[in-house]
Amino acid sequence: MTFNxxxxxxxxxxxxxxxxEKKGPxxxxxxxxxxxxxxxxxxxxxxxxxxxxxxxxxxLKKSGYKxxxxxxxxxxxxxxxITASTYGTCGVGNGxxxxxxxxxxxxxxxxxxxxxxxxxxxNNVICVTSSHNLxxxxxxxxxxxxxxxxxxxxxxxxxxxxxxxxxxxxxxxKIESATIGKIxxxxxxxxxxxxxxxxxxxxxxxxxxxxDTGRDVNYYDLIVTGDLGKYGMEIVKDYFLTExxxxxxxxxxxxxMLYDLDKQKDVKAGASGPACSALVTYSYxxxxxxxxxxxRVLVLATGALFSPTMVFQKQSIPSICHAISLEAx
Amino acid sequence: MTFNxxxxxxxxxxxxxxxxEKKGPxxxxxxxxxxxxxxxxxxxxxxxxxxxxxxxxxxLKKSGYKxxxxxxxxxxxxxxxITASTYGTCGVGNGxxxxxxxxxxxxxxxxxxxxxxxxxxxNNVICVTSSHNLxxxxxxxxxxxxxxxxxxxxxxxxxxxxxxxxxxxxxxxKIESATIGKIxxxxxxxxxxxxxxxxxxxxxxxxxxxxDTGRDVNYYDLIVTGDLGKYGMEIVKDYFLTExxxxxxxxxxxxxMLYDLDKQKDVKAGASGPACSALVTYSYxxxxxxxxxxxRVLVLATGALFSPTMVFQKQSIPSICHAISLEAx
Numbered sequence: 001m002t003f004n005x006x007x008x009x010x011x012x013x014x015x016x017x018x019x020x021e022k023k024g025p026x027x028x029x030x031x032x033x034x035x036x037x038x039x040x041x042x043x044x045x046x047x048x049x050x051x052x053x054x055x056x057x058x059x060l061k062k063s064g065y066k067x068x069x070x071x072x073x074x075x076x077x078x079x080x081x082i083t084a085s086t087y088g089t090c091g092v093g094n095g096x097x098x099x100x101x102x103x104x105x106x107x108x109x110x111x112x113x114x115x116x117x118x119x120x121x122x123n124n125v126i127c128v129t130s131s132h133n134l135x136x137x138x139x140x141x142x143x144x145x146x147x148x149x150x151x152x153x154x155x156x157x158x159x160x161x162x163x164x165x166x167x168x169x170x171x172x173x174k175i176e177s178a179t180i181g182k183i184x185x186x187x188x189x190x191x192x193x194x195x196x197x198x199x200x201x202x203x204x205x206x207x208x209x210x211x212d213t214g215r216d217v218n219y220y221d222l223i224v225t226g227d228l229g230k231y232g233m234e235i236v237k238d239y240f241l242t243e244x245x246x247x248x249x250x251x252x253x254x255x256x257m258l259y260d261l262d263k264q265k266d267v268k269a270g271a272s273g274p275a276c277s278a279l280v281t282y283s284y285x286x287x288x289x290x291x292x293x294x295x296r297v298l299v300l301a302t303g304a305l306f307s308p309t310m311v312f313q314k315q316s317i318p319s320i321c322h323a324i325s326l327e328a329x
Numbered sequence: 330m331t332f333n334x335x336x337x338x339x340x341x342x343x344x345x346x347x348x349x350e351k352k353g354p355x356x357x358x359x360x361x362x363x364x365x366x367x368x369x370x371x372x373x374x375x376x377x378x379x380x381x382x383x384x385x386x387x388x389l390k391k392s393g394y395k396x397x398x399x400x401x402x403x404x405x406x407x408x409x410x411i412t413a414s415t416y417g418t419c420g421v422g423n424g425x426x427x428x429x430x431x432x433x434x435x436x437x438x439x440x441x442x443x444x445x446x447x448x449x450x451x452n453n454v455i456c457v458t459s460s461h462n463l464x465x466x467x468x469x470x471x472x473x474x475x476x477x478x479x480x481x482x483x484x485x486x487x488x489x490x491x492x493x494x495x496x497x498x499x500x501x502x503k504i505e506s507a508t509i510g511k512i513x514x515x516x517x518x519x520x521x522x523x524x525x526x527x528x529x530x531x532x533x534x535x536x537x538x539x540x541d542t543g544r545d546v547n548y549y550d551l552i553v554t555g556d557l558g559k560y561g562m563e564i565v566k567d568y569f570l571t572e573x574x575x576x577x578x579x580x581x582x583x584x585x586m587l588y589d590l591d592k593q594k595d596v597k598a599g600a601s602g603p604a605c606s607a608l609v610t611y612s613y614x615x616x617x618x619x620x621x622x623x624x625r626v627l628v629l630a631t632g633a634l635f636s637p638t639m640v641f642q643k644q645s646i647p648s649i650c651h652a653i654s655l656e657a658x
Binding site: 003087097 | 330332371372374375400401405407408409410411412415416418419420422423424425426427428429430431437441444445447448450451509510511512514634635636637638639642644647649
């Protein structure tokens with residue numbers, strides 16, 4: 001299903017990131033960067049909460065809105081019970097919707113927020129998401145002290161938070177439409193190969209978006225996926241080429257854009273985590289749209305909807321992808 | 330903020346529960362009950378997923394819709410990364426929105442779903458939520474084998490799932506409006522006294538709902554809170570009486586309604602978990618509205634937005650409450 005919006009604009013964006021992202025090629029687009037992963041806090045969870053608070057305080061400052069002027073905050077993250085979002089956003093806005101879409105959180109939040117603005121239920125909304133490499137490693141993988149080796153297909157959870165303020169006030173960048181994804185499960189079960197897990201959901205949502213809108217892939221100056229990493233990207237490209245005869249020449253992946261994969265070898269196949277697509281979309285892509293260097297961008301953020309418990313129980317990993325069409329005004 | 334709906338109806342509801350709920354006073358209103366907590370599955374998580382699948386298959390059967398006729402599924406639960414909802418709903422509907430609102434999930438889902446229907450983005454939506462006593466105990470509390478004693482203020486996570494199908498087709502029960510809550514944190518930090526943690530968010534959202542709609546509490550035949558339990562209820566009643574001079578005579582709590590607190594001593598202060606308000610609302614309350622024994626009901630489901638990790642780190646527990654106004658047509 002594709003929802004069309006006629007009066008939803010991006011008022012402002014804010015981004016904050018950690019040391020790995022700061023060393024990546026998009027460093028100059030971020031509003032704030034940290035040199036250390038602890039952000040001056042006593043735990044990785046509190047560090048991630050700090051990132052959310054940073055993103056919110058910056059977007060309020062940049063936009064001129066006060067905390068109490070914000071109708072709604074929509075937030076979600078990877079931490080159990082989305083505590084980065086709930087603890088980080090407490091005190092901002094007159095309502096809160098908690099969402100869970102793993103690494104698809106950025107576009108899921110924009111989709112829900114834009115729908116509520118376009119139908120005049122609210123005047124403005126801040127959509128925020130975050131991830132932290134070490135709060136995620138602690139929760140989803142091995143204690144880092146074990147020194148477990150990661151295969152080349154593994155992605156590296158990005159550290160950062162991104163916020164996006166939507167309203168009906170005409171600005172330079174519009175949210176034109178959104179395609180909501182469904183849960184896709186192709187029986188993949190390797191948590192160290194998320195690109196392979198999530199590629200089918202991108203194919204599903206991108207195909208649906210093109211069908212619903214009657215567009216072809218060249219309608220967009222850029223089609224960008226959430227965080228497939230370099231191997232997952234190849235699956236999507238191969239599928240469209242071999243199954244549909246479509247060359248995805250205008251296609252990039254936020255997970256590949258966020259780091260310099262040749263120099264930052266630790267990150268293996270690329271970035272992941274809800275912050276990944278938020279950091280790239282709300283900094284670089286938003287700038288390019290504002291400057292009209294890009295005019296039409298389709299962002300397809302993707303989430304792997306698993307938990308360590310389900311992986312331990314030998315269950316496959318479902319995934320989902322939600323798409324947002326952004327246009328320069 | 331209160332959203333008004335002019336054309337959102339409850340098409341059908343379904344409920345399934347475990348052995349404790351089956352022994353409670355609402356037993357005859359549930360569609361399906363289990364005598365054991367394992368639901369024939371190999372893990373508590375798979376048992377909870379089974380409950381979600383049961384609720385969905387029953388609501389599809391009762392309504393006559395096919396899986397592919399459903400525009401959207403909105404789901405959320407307490408399991409880390411809401412896996413009961415993602416694994417349980419996979420294959421149903423053309424889109425999925427994952428939400429997290431802890432025990433406020435039922436009304437949060439209805440609020441988002443009703444907004445999307447009322448603004449004609451979708452034609453129908455199934456909102457589903459679940460909880461399971463032992464998947465929750467395992468994740469949030471002690472291994473049950475430790476035999477840790479629970480204080481009288483503790484609530485008992487309910488086992489069950491409830492689904493609600495909304496559409497624009499006129500039926501016997503209408504969703505009239507919804508008030509979205511904000512995150513409230515009064516510095517409470519006892520996970521064994523959730524009633525005290527969540528009472529302030531009920532007070533906040535109920536006050537806002539009455540202000541926004543210009544109604545007084547007697548407008549409703551019944552005001553029902555999510556799962557405060559018997560002590561949390563007293564806090565809400567005391568507050569309205571002493572601070573506002575309002576007697577809440579038409580007030581009940583789903584956590585107190587689901588069990589027979591005098592006989593089922595194990596449950597201590599009452600039921601909790603996202604299934605609690607869903608089981609009571611989608612069975613007993615829905616029936617009373619259909620039969621016009623109740624005409625106007627305000628459901629205020631409440632969630633404690635914490636994780637064990639944040640409690641171990643000595644953080645306070647924020648909470649949230651979303652309200653849904655139901656009317657007999």
